[in-house]
Amino acid sequence: MKNIRNFCIIAHIDHGKSTLADRLLQATNTVTERELKEQLLDDMDLERERGITIKSHAIQMDYEQDGEKYILNLIDTPGHVDFSYEVSRSIAACEGALLIVDASQGIEAQTISNLYLALEHDLTIIPVLNKIDLPHADPEVVAEQIMDLIACDYEDIIHASGKTGLGVENILKAIIDRIPAPEGDPEAPLQALIFDSVYNPFRGVEVYFRVMNGQMTKGDHVKFVNTRKQYHADEIGSLKLKQQPREIVSTGDVGYLISGIKEAKEVKVGDTITHVDKSCEKSIAGFEDVKPMVFAGIYPVDTQDFEELRSSMEKLQLNDASLVWEPETSAALGFGFRCGFLGMLHLEIVQERLEREFDMTVITTAPSVQYHAYLTKNDERVVVNAPSDLPDPSKLDRIEEPFIKANIITKADFVGPVISLCMDRRGTLMSQTYLTTDRVELVFEIPLAEVVFDFFDRLKTISKGYASFDYELIGFRASKLVKLDILLNNDPVDAFCAIVHRDRAYERGKRVCEKLKEVIPRQQFEIPIQSAIGNKVISRETIRALRKNVIAKCYGGDISRKRKLLEKQKKGKKRMRQLGNVEVTQEAFMAVLSVD
Ligand code: GDP
Ligand code: MG
Numbered sequence: 001m002k003n004i005r006n007f008c009i010i011a012h013i014d015h016g017k018s019t020l021a022d023r024l025l026q027a028t029n030t031v032t033e034r035e036l037k038e039q040l041l042d043d044m045d046l047e048r049e050r051g052i053t054i055k056s057h058a059i060q061m062d063y064e065q066d067g068e069k070y071i072l073n074l075i076d077t078p079g080h081v082d083f084s085y086e087v088s089r090s091i092a093a094c095e096g097a098l099l100i101v102d103a104s105q106g107i108e109a110q111t112i113s114n115l116y117l118a119l120e121h122d123l124t125i126i127p128v129l130n131k132i133d134l135p136h137a138d139p140e141v142v143a144e145q146i147m148d149l150i151a152c153d154y155e156d157i158i159h160a161s162g163k164t165g166l167g168v169e170n171i172l173k174a175i176i177d178r179i180p181a182p183e184g185d186p187e188a189p190l191q192a193l194i195f196d197s198v199y200n201p202f203r204g205v206e207v208y209f210r211v212m213n214g215q216m217t218k219g220d221h222v223k224f225v226n227t228r229k230q231y232h233a234d235e236i237g238s239l240k241l242k243q244q245p246r247e248i249v250s251t252g253d254v255g256y257l258i259s260g261i262k263e264a265k266e267v268k269v270g271d272t273i274t275h276v277d278k279s280c281e282k283s284i285a286g287f288e289d290v291k292p293m294v295f296a297g298i299y300p301v302d303t304q305d306f307e308e309l310r311s312s313m314e315k316l317q318l319n320d321a322s323l324v325w326e327p328e329t330s331a332a333l334g335f336g337f338r339c340g341f342l343g344m345l346h347l348e349i350v351q352e353r354l355e356r357e358f359d360m361t362v363i364t365t366a367p368s369v370q371y372h373a374y375l376t377k378n379d380e381r382v383v384v385n386a387p388s389d390l391p392d393p394s395k396l397d398r399i400e401e402p403f404i405k406a407n408i409i410t411k412a413d414f415v416g417p418v419i420s421l422c423m424d425r426r427g428t429l430m431s432q433t434y435l436t437t438d439r440v441e442l443v444f445e446i447p448l449a450e451v452v453f454d455f456f457d458r459l460k461t462i463s464k465g466y467a468s469f470d471y472e473l474i475g476f477r478a479s480k481l482v483k484l485d486i487l488l489n490n491d492p493v494d495a496f497c498a499i500v501h502r503d504r505a506y507e508r509g510k511r512v513c514e515k516l517k518e519v520i521p522r523q524q525f526e527i528p529i530q531s532a533i534g535n536k537v538i539s540r541e542t543i544r545a546l547r548k549n550v551i552a553k554c555y556g557g558d559i560s561r562k563r564k565l566l567e568k569q570k571k572g573k574k575r576m577r578q579l580g581n582v583e584v585t586q587e588a589f590m591a592v593l594s595v596d
Contacts, residue, residue: 001252002181006073006210008090008123010115011100012108016130019162020100020171021074027168028061028072031241057196058208058254060238065176072175073239073254075195075210077114082343084117084470085290086196089270091117092286093195093210093254096124096179098171099150103129103137103159107145112409113468115150125150126158126174133161148436182252190214190222191280192273197264199319205261208239208254209273212284215250216257216273225272225283231259264321292324292340293402293473294347294452295385297365297495298354299336301575305360306335312358313337316350323350328386332493332579333363338386341367344452363577365495366592369449372400372476388494390483393534399499400476402448405430408459409441410467417462418442425450426501447479449499453593484509486516486592487530487537489580498592506538508592513541515591520584522546527582 011017025031061072077090091097097118101107118125127146132139143157158174160167192209200206216222220233235258237245249255261267269290272283300309310327317323323346328338341347347367354360371384376397384390390399406427410418412434419429419442427446434440451471459467482505486496496516500508509531516529520543527543575586 001184001186001250003068003070004073004182004252005070005096005175005179006075006094006182006252006254007096007098007126007175007179008075008077008094008118009098009100010077010111010118011130012102012105012110015100015102015105015108015111016162017100020098020128020130020160020168021076023162023165023168024072024074024172025059025061025241027165027172028063030059030061057198058239060240060254063172063176065173070176071253072172073210075254080343080345082341082345084113085288086269087114088117088121088286089193089195091121091123092284093193094118094121094123095182096126096175098126098128098175099146100128100130101142101146103132103139103142104134106138106142107149108465108468110468112149113407113470124179125152126171126178127152127156128158128160128167128171130160130162132159133164133166149439184211184213184251186213186215186251188213189278189280190216190220190274191282191284192216193284194224194267194269194271194273196269197267197321199264201318203258205258205264205267206243207257207259207261207267207273209249209257210254211249211251213251213280214275215248216255217248218246221276222257222259222273223276223279224267225274225279226287226289227266227268227271229266230276231257231261233257234259262318264319265317267321269321290322290342292322293343293369293448294341294367295370296339296341296347296367297328297330297333297336297386298325298339298351299330299333299363299365299495299577301361301363301577303334308358309337309354309360309362312354312360313339315358316353320350322346330365330388330494332495333365333577336363340385344456361575363575363586363589365589366498367452368499369402369447369452371481371499374398374400384499387483387497387499390499393482398478399481400478401481401499403445403474403477404448404451404471405474406444406446406451406469406471407441408444408467408469409435409439410463412438412440414463414467415440415442418459418467421455421458421462422446425455445474448473482533484512484592485532486512487528487532488516488520488582488584489527490530491580492532493579495579495589496592505533509533510539512592513539516588517541517543519587519591520582523582525581 009017058075063070063072075090075093077087129139158167158170191213192211194209196208198206218236222233223230235245236249237243238255270287274280300306322342325337325339328336351364354362368387373382373384374397375395422444427444430443432442480502481499482502484498484500484505485492513529513531522543524546526545530537530540577584
């Protein structure tokens, strides 16, 4: 145990985390040159293309220093706020973290929020100044920033380059010398933290864990404390480049467990593994059942593909524990699914995977949050995951929406614009703290609905990329909310409707109509677009007819002729849906969120 080191790498995107991880694997002979594909740890296509680590993984390295043999467990963490719970669990499995900063860029947004998570868990931080091979690197200035941020000495900072391999030996030495060995009692009852799981269609779910106390032996009868499920440890082992089966995984170590679990959602990250007999007294603190934060409808472009979409969704859910869905029927779009996601990135990933892995073309409706509507009668609560499900306003006592506590760290120069942005999103400034003369932490309470769409992009733009944003849910609060209906060609379109704040409904309705006018292609007939609250129309736009009004001519006449005329004009089926007799693109479904 005294020769084990468990660590993770914290870095802003593109600062070189994956490249440096590869160098560590090479230097410890964990992989050979031949085995080393670029960015080895990012094994999903999608991750590779986006250059981000979506799921965390772990890998074990053997390393010898001064004749002593060490085991170094590198636990990889996802970097995006959608997955912050997973990051916190990976960090909880470590004693130390490499803090990597690009010497040509300096400290940036994501560095800070993950650093704070690491400090919360008392991790030892090893600062690494990376990419010092770049001609425009400015190691002195960036070193100052790092010293400012974590209050370390210049000598503590390791100069490195993932490209040339410079500094890699120093990093390995620092991991051994500075990061404490794990503590814990090998004789105590088993207590292991699940920090990740990976779906394997052939072997069942692979559970990654860190043993805090006790030990796990192959064949043990174990239980997961929070889900109360029991399993036999059919196979356990350590995570080298490939899995390496072992008889025992003991205190302080990181390992995997395979026990024929068929669905990803059966395993909850943050749960505690113990023995069925001789259980540990307490589960490991910090467990949360992660709940979806963002909901959207997913519909096949072609209504005939509904069953195929269902089977794709089922397969996707097998390996994505955080995706939830149920069938939904829309008057406008027909049969589809109401899906719950961790956040917007998660939504994008699901949509992309449906298209790439399952060859489905889908329409996604505007994402929204969950609302709680309370009926006047009995104060009964109705959970509203789709805006069109909101009960009749005359029956409602109040509507509550989720609020978050948002932590934003930015430069002093951008405090004004950041506060304006958040106030504009119905936020309340709770505190403003200067961390250094140039770094400010702002805390807001904001409705979640105001940040799900494009908030982070805005924040990045107004702060020139220099703002980190993190949030936690603080609960549901009553707000003056109303349902905004959108009528296309005089028909209300359920997939377009949204729940908005009453004071902004008029403005919002107007903008949605304008936006829809922009994105719906002109057709052979005139299309009125209206927004309405209840029966009251609050704005109207008109898409003028494209050319000679062919439809008007056969008005009242032969329906099939009308349809034929339209069919003739139809082309480019991708991400297009027919709503009544209007063709609508994917973009139109997001119009309701357009806030510019
Ligand atoms: P990550 O997003 O933190 O995992 O960053 P990557 O490891 O994917 O690196 C981002 C980009 O920087 C890639 O194009 C790398 O080739 C490049 N890169 C990484 N480390 C270095 C370095 O030390 N020097 C130079 N010049 N480029 C680097
Ligand atoms: Mg990476």
